[in-house]
Amino acid sequence: MIELRRSPRITVTWRAGVKLPDGKLVLAKLVNISAEGVLIHTTENLIPQRSYPMLIEIPGIFQESQIYKVSCKGTVRHAILSGEVYHVGIQLSEMSQLHTELVTAWISKTAHLS
Structure with a gap:
């Protein structure tokens, strides 16, 4: 299969939280x-x-x-309900340079292991 995305992605099982406008924190699982x-x-x-x-x-x-708690902003690109779970694609922004480099290192490390 040919990958048509601009950036390579890796499969992960990391945790995240999304803050709603009403202040509620929604827990999420990162898939990639x-x-x-x-x-x-x-x-x-x-x-x-x-x-x-x-x-x-x-x-x-x-x-x-060692877990880094990375704050950033996410803009929702799509949300698809599958069973009882939403699959949500999010574009990231406002992430520090250090944390951006950490993500890039994970992508590079995982690509070399594939």
Whole structure:
């Protein structure tokens, strides 16, 4: 299969939180990540084209028990209900350079293992 995406993505099982406008924190599971975005699974329907503050837990590249709590903003590109879970594609922004480099390192490390 030919990959048509601009950025390579890797499969992960990381945790995230999405803050709704009313202040409620929605927990989510990251399914995959790229330099530009993530796919999450959540029980809450997130509104396409809306931006939400997010927190993503990313393991350290050398010591996976070290967890980085990465704050960023996520803009919903699509949300599809499958069973009881929404599959939500999110474009990331406002992530620090250090955390962007951590994501890039994970993508590079995983690509070399494939």
